[in-house]
Amino acid sequence: MYATLISAQQLAALSDKTTVVVDCRHDLMDGQAGKNAYDAGHIPGAVFANLDTDLSGSKHNADGVFAGRHPLPNTDDLLAVLRRLGINQDTQVIAYDAHGGMFAARLWWLLRSIGHASVAVLDGGIAAWISAGQTLQTEVASHVVGNIQVKDSLTTQVNVQTVLQNLQATADVQLQVIDARAADRFRGENETIDPVGGHIPGAKNRFFKDNLQADGRFKSAQELRQEWQALFTDPTKAIMQCGSGVTACHNLLALEVAGLGGAALYPGSWSEWCSDASRPVATGTV
Template identity: 75%
Template sequence: MYTTLISVEQLALLALQPDVVIVDCRHDLMDAKAGRNAYDTGHIAGAVFANLDQDLSGAKYDDTGVFRGRHPLPKTDDLLIALRRFGIGNATQVVAYDAHGGMFAARLWWLLRSIGHASVAVLDGGLTAWIAAGHSLQTEPVQNPIGNIVAQTALTSQVDVAAIVRNLNADAGQKLQVVDARAADRFRGENETIDPTGGHIPGAKNRFFKDNLQADGRFKSAGQLRKEWQSLLTEPQKTVMQCGSGVTACHNLLALEIAGLSGAALYPGSWSEWCSDATRPVATGV
């Protein structure tokens, strides 16, 4: 069972086994059609396509009309419908990949764990590593038999915006450490093109998700990740991961799992939800 990463070599062997579902999670935050177009141009043999906006996210506004962020979590029932359509069952080994260092594949990894499915891994190095190893792609779309996955006890934790607000004034011993996965310029409030309301949650630290990767796009070793993350946080169980909209924060959570530092929570609404209310404080700079 693969629960964090899987190598190209391992996937090439695993793909020949029964009850394996490969999911293409490619996406472009600036072009909603780019992921599907890339899938149609060529994808790993047998892979189905997951759309970030339609399959891996929920409605941007809740039932009362309150904005929940750009990519809020889907409702469990909606997520299960998508996962079953992909062909996933309770015993399925899922492999997620993208072409972006795992930033979108990690979202599916976290979502599956959020409903208690541990057998899910991200392809280390993504599609680039797959092609570099000499493996071909197919253009025909894939439709697997409907799966029967059901929700079980979550392997993840999450916090809502109210918890982050309370945390601003929490006692030192109870305070959660918020870690932001956005690029440094966005964290500092210097990229108005992407974040017109720039800055970060007061007290947050910055760990760009790409810092989890080597130059070739593969994840750093477990030991190196552990060393780097321990210089940033001391207690994973008292840490919250966030980003722009709750997607790349999952990359940091995957890195922590690889490093053996389990227990951090996700703030799904992240910066896009936080900055939508002008009464919430904003910090800039470092």
């Protein structure tokens, strides 16, 4: 079973018919870019999942309150998508993208959130697959509808109320918020992406790309562990967030690779947080 990362060579060697490969390529500025890329060429047998429509839910809660740009899908909707992709209880799922795992990690986290441990991200993405001498196909793949069910969750998440209450907590019980956005967004200097700039007070910045080597593959477990332990000592007292709860999953994957599991995801992240002007905002560096 692969539960964090899988190399291109390992994926190419898999012959188990229970494996489902999912193409998660996406562009935050162009919602059709991922499907267009899939149609132009994808890993043989791979099916496609769209971040906006398959791996996210409604942008507003039942009461009409904005919940962020990419809220989590409700469980029934998520199950319907996963079954349509052909995922069963015993399926080994492999997720990949062309962005260092920033979108594939979302599917990895979602499957773990419903207790499915057999899910891994292709280390280095489609570029690593091509570099390994593997081919692409343009035929649209399909699978028989799957039967995946919900089991005990392997993840933890917190809501905006928990994050807000954490700001008033005493130092000995406070949770450390880690923001996965680029440094300029964290500092509040990128109005194009974040019209309301800044970060949650007390948060630390760990850009998700800092988890990667120059070739787009993840750093070693030892290197990741050393870097992450400089930010906190207990991962169970850490909250991962980003712009909309997507790239925060990349940091959570890196923590699992490092053997530092247990951190929580704040799904609404900055897009939800800054939608209410009464919530405090910090700018600059920590």
